[in-house]
Amino acid sequence: MQTKPAIEQLTPYKVKDVDYTIKLDANESANYLFKDGIDLSDIDINFYPDTNSTFLRETLGAYFDMSADNLMVGSGSSELIELIIKTYIAPGEKVLSFAPSFTMYEVYTTIHNGSYETLPVESDMSFDIDKLIEKANEINPKLIILCTPNNPTGYQTPKEQIKKLIDNTDALILLDEAYMDFTDGSSSFLRETPFYDNLIVARTFSKAFGLAGARLGYISAGLPIIKSLLKVKTPYNVNALTQNLGIQALKKKPLVVDYINDVIARREALKISLKDLGLTVYPSRANFLFVESPLKALDKRLLTYGILVRNFAEFNEGFYRISVGDQSQNKALISALKEILS
Numbered sequence: 178m179q180t181k182p183a184i185e186q187l188t189p190y191k192v193k194d195v196d197y198t199i200k201l202d203a204n205e206s207a208n209y210l211f212k213d214g215i216d217l218s219d220i221d222i223n224f225y226p227d228t229n230s231t232f233l234r235e236t237l238g239a240y241f242d243m244s245a246d247n248l249m250v251g252s253g254s255s256e257l258i259e260l261i262i263k264t265y266i267a268p269g270e271k272v273l274s275f276a277p278s279f280t281m282y283e284v285y286t287t288i289h290n291g292s293y294e295t296l297p298v299e300s301d302m303s304f305d306i307d308k309l310i311e312k313a314n315e316i317n318p319k320l321i322i323l324c325t326p327n328n329p330t331g332y333q334t335p336k337e338q339i340k341k342l343i344d345n346t347d348a349l350i351l352l353d354e355a356y357m358d359f360t361d362g363s364s365s366f367l368r369e370t371p372f373y374d375n376l377i378v379a380r381t382f383s384k385a386f387g388l389a390g391a392r393l394g395y396i397s398a399g400l401p402i403i404k405s406l407l408k409v410k411t412p413y414n415v416n417a418l419t420q421n422l423g424i425q426a427l428k429k430k431p432l433v434v435d436y437i438n439d440v441i442a443r444r445e446a447l448k449i450s451l452k453d454l455g456l457t458v459y460p461s462r463a464n465f466l467f468v469e470s471p472l473k474a475l476d477k478r479l480l481t482y483g484i485l486v487r488n489f490a491e492f493n494e495g496f497y498r499i500s501v502g503d504q505s506q507n508k509a510l511i512s513a514l515k516e517i518l519s
């Protein structure tokens with residue numbers, strides 16, 4: 178049976194199926210919140226879960242001091258990003274973002290018959306918001322997706338630049354703040370979405386909370402947007418185990434704060450070590466570094482040491498994204514690189 182035309186050009190999402198000992202390719206975190214196990218004894222697993230994840234949204238609302246009504250949760254922020262595209266993008270309508278950025282924006286836009294347009298990042302990996310506004314005025318996108326800090330570059334857009342974008346476009350704006358937990362949060366719009374009619378912020382438990390395996394993400398938005406998204410959301414989209422786990426995780430804020438500070442310290446130390454090896458390392462506010470090396474296929478060479486990093490040749494030959502590992506993983510990475518580069 179023929180699929181709809183938009184699907185024909187797609188390829189399945191591929192995760193590297195190779196042997197490794199150190200995984201630094203997907204910006205995950207350590208399992209530090211539940212290393213003593215997970216207590217799931219209270220869950221009525223025989224019933225469908227609360228379709229609106231009410232208790233989880235209320236706990237999230239209390240965590241961020243905002244109304245649960247402005248929050249929606251999903252099976253990873255991926256589900257919510259697709260939900261937004263599904264809800265707002267009619268066939269042929271445009272989605273505008275920077276390149277490189279999170280690859281799934283284009284995939285979801287394509288699946289829903291939208292047209293994905295990009296603006297290249299500057300040579301220092303920064304975003305030129307004036308150029309984005311200019312391009313938006315020219316092509317009139319329905320949706321602009323801005324990832325900050327950006328995956329894979331780590332670039333964080335200053336708050337006043339985001340405000341300028343909001344003030345200068347009629348498009349719906351999705352700020353993907355998947356890595357915002359690794360910053361001081363001062364450029365976040367999470368709590369400000371209720372004051373705008375065209376702004377959504379997406380976040381995830383997959384990164385700073387170390388719960389990528391549980392699939393949990395959330396968005397904040399004004400009530401009219403939430404009302405529209407609820408019409409399209411799959412019922413029971415977040416399973417009972419994950420709803421419960423999210424609530425337990427939010428009660429462990431001090432551990433999260435300590436972990437984030439630790440990642441930032443390790444990131445900055447790793448950056449210095451990589452620079453000492455002669456690599457170009459771009460400023461990053463996330464839990465990974467975007468690195469440029471004169472060596473092609475550095476990822477393949479690192480794999481011979483059991484270390485998995487992400488090659489970004491699709492952006493430019495010689496670019497790699499490396500997650501910040503724990504101390505011993507970072508040490509192993511540096512000593513492997515020393516051998517490879519010598």
Ligand SMILES: Cc1ncc(COP(=O)(O)O)c(C=O)c1O
Nearest residue numbers: 253254255279328355381383394
């Ligand atoms: C920028 C960005 N947004 C969203 C996601 C999706 O995260 P989740 O695990 O919540 O679906 C990722 C995952 O890597 C990401 O890098």
